[in-house]
Amino acid sequence: MNNLIASLTLVSLILFAQASPSLAQQEEPSVTTQSLRGPLHLLQGRGGNVVASVGMDGVLLIDNDYAEFGPAYEKAIGLLTQSDLAPGFIVNTHWHGDHTGNNEFWGLRGSILVAHDNVRKRLNTTQRNEALDMTVEPSPAIALPIVTFADSLVLHFNGGDVEVRHFPAGHTDGDSVVFYLEQNVVHMGDHFFKDRFPFIDLESGGTLAGYIANVKKVLTMVDDQTLIVPGHGAVANKADLQRYLDMLQVTTADIAAALKKGKSVDAVVSAGLGKQWASWGEGFINEEAWIRTVAAGQ
Numbered sequence: 001m002n003n004l005i006a007s008l009t010l011v012s013l014i015l016f017a018q019a020s021p022s023l024a025q026q027e028e029p030s031v032t033t034q035s036l037r038g039p040l041h042l043l044q045g046r047g048g049n050v051v052a053s054v055g056m057d058g059v060l061l062i063d064n065d066y067a068e069f070g071p072a073y074e075k076a077i078g079l080l081t082q083s084d085l086a087p088g089f090i091v092n093t094h095w096h097g098d099h100t101g102n103n104e105f106w107g108l109r110g111s112i113l114v115a116h117d118n119v120r121k122r123l124n125t126t127q128r129n130e131a132l133d134m135t136v137e138p139s140p141a142i143a144l145p146i147v148t149f150a151d152s153l154v155l156h157f158n159g160g161d162v163e164v165r166h167f168p169a170g171h172t173d174g175d176s177v178v179f180y181l182e183q184n185v186v187h188m189g190d191h192f193f194k195d196r197f198p199f200i201d202l203e204s205g206g207t208l209a210g211y212i213a214n215v216k217k218v219l220t221m222v223d224d225q226t227l228i229v230p231g232h233g234a235v236a237n238k239a240d241l242q243r244y245l246d247m248l249q250v251t252t253a254d255i256a257a258a259l260k261k262g263k264s265v266d267a268v269v270s271a272g273l274g275k276q277w278a279s280w281g282e283g284f285i286n287e288e289a290w291i292r293t294v295a296a297g298q
């Protein structure tokens with residue numbers, strides 16, 4: 001487990017931090033905006049991707065990045081709405097701080113927070129992650145989702161249905177994927193790191209098998225015209241998601257086969273996964289961290 005700690009230390013900084021990691025202090029928070037379809041816009045700062053629906057009903061946000069990015073999002077949303085209205089609703093795809101870091105910021109401005117039951121449970125209690133040697137303290141009450149659900153709910157907003165559907169035991173135990181039915185746009189949260197190895201939070205109820213099953217399931221629910229917003233990375237399509245599933249299946253099968261033959265995890269790490277997957281390790285999760293996650297998730 002010690003090696004897993006070493007290889008995941010940066011991940012703990014990036015994915016869990018509630019306060020500013022030192023890395024972030026080097027850059028002034030700023031947010032870029034990209035039009036998707038109809039009322040939908042992709043907003044990107046430094047954490048998880050944010051999708052804003054902007055229209056006659058106001059603003060609905062999916063996820064909200066790190067805490068220090070609150071004012072930058074407020075500015076970006078103000079430019080889209082030409083007003084200073086806070087989002088009416090905010091959905092959290094899961095509890096990690098790079099997706100929920102501004103729950104407090106927006107809660108204080110009157111936004112209604114919506115998430116799966118387990119997001120509220122985890123944000124409301126101390127989260128201890130042994131592999132990352134990280135403790136995240138409970139959030140203040142204003143930062144907790146006040147509308148929670150077990151399976152799914154639909155928001156009828158800006159002329160369309162927005163289905164928020166729970167996918168169990170994947171990246172964590174509280175993940176949702178958001179389907180904008182009219183626009184054929186999907187926000188996958190951290191069930192999709194485009195062209196990168198994923199982080200799977202095994203200590204927050206995530207599982208390797210569930211993660212792969214969930215990606216497979218989403219692939220059956222999209223078509224070639226669907227715009228797929230990953231938790232991290234650029235806007236993608238079905239072919240990109242299929243390539244991601246292929247990577248998950250091939251690399252996990254290779255790692256499992258090597259371990260079954262009696263190789264140690266360290267030996268699998270030194271042998272590596274091969275050139276074909278080298279570029280997938282250039283994100284949050286490098287090849288070593290991915291191999292150790294897969295080994296721990298067997």
Ligand SMILES: [Zn+2]
Pocket residue numbers: 015094096171190
């Ligand atoms: Zn996450």
